[in-house]
Amino acid sequence: MIVRTTAEITDTERDVAGTGWRSKRIVLGGDGVGFSFHETTIDAESVHEFHYRHHVEAVWLVEGEGTLVDLEHGVSYELAPGSMYLLDGHESHRLFARTRMRMLCVFNPPVTGQEVHDEHGVYPLVAVD
Numbered sequence: 001m002i003v004r005t006t007a008e009i010t011d012t013e014r015d016v017a018g019t020g021w022r023s024k025r026i027v028l029g030g031d032g033v034g035f036s037f038h039e040t041t042i043d044a045e046s047v048h049e050f051h052y053r054h055h056v057e058a059v060w061l062v063e064g065e066g067t068l069v070d071l072e073h074g075v076s077y078e079l080a081p082g083s084m085y086l087l088d089g090h091e092s093h094r095l096f097a098r099t100r101m102r103m104l105c106v107f108n109p110p111v112t113g114q115e116v117h118d119e120h121g122v123y124p125l126v127a128v129d
Contacts, residue, residue: 009025021042052090063100
């Protein structure tokens with residue numbers, strides 16, 4: 001059994017930040033459960049482009065409001081608490097945060113914590129040790 005709190009991983013190697021976002025990686029690939037689980041916050045009035053070519057991601061918005069744009073199909077979705085989106089087709093997407101957004105995210109395959117977004121917003125596929 002694994003029990004963790006976000007308080008205990010804050011300011012550790014599991015707490016990763018970029019410009020306008022922060023991801024607390026609660027479960028990582030090294031935990032050996034086949035997925036990773038993150039709490040991600042996006043700053044208000046920020047825009048981010050992501051494209052997870054190697055991962056499927058499910059996102060559940062628990063706080064905040066914004067707009068998700070599927071860049072491959074030209075469709076926009078309004079997001080509010082209780083919204084979920086699943087990037088099951090590895091869709092390139094843009095996220096506009098009108099307010100600070102807090103999301104709970106699951107990745108498969110799991111991220112290891114060593115990934116860094118490249119210039120296209122892509123995480124490389126990093127093998128779990």
